[in-house]
Amino acid sequence: MTDPTTDRPHLDVIASALEDWWLLTDPARPFDINVVAQAVDARLTRSGYQITPTTRTPPMPTHRPTPPPPSRAALAFALFLTLSCLTGATIALIRGDWWWVAAGAFGAVLLGHECIDEITTRRAYTSRNHP
Structure with missing residues (x-):
């Protein structure tokens, strides 16, 4: 042995x-x-050992890993869509289509907010990982 x-x-x-x-x-x-x-x-x-299957779930992690920042391409595409909505809203305003003006402005506001969030996330990630 x-x-x-x-x-x-x-x-x-x-x-x-x-x-x-x-x-x-x-x-x-x-x-x-x-x-x-x-x-x-x-x-x-x-010998005194008892073999039983594990029925408990693994413990949850205590910290959440930092997700990667949005890519430049994602940010550029969001900016492109925001500008497209603003352009559409402007053209609709010139033509007098008020429903399309509201829809374009609403889309521009939502996408603009998304762009601001993405820029903030990228800046926080780069300042945290590249001092």
């Missing part, structure tokens, strides 16, 4: 169960994994 492993005593029990199985089994008989597993399980049970 190998030297005892003091930090993980269950390995000693498994090693002794495998050694017993190896010494007490007919070598001419075919190898059956289930028989070996039953022998190891019986030895662990006799």
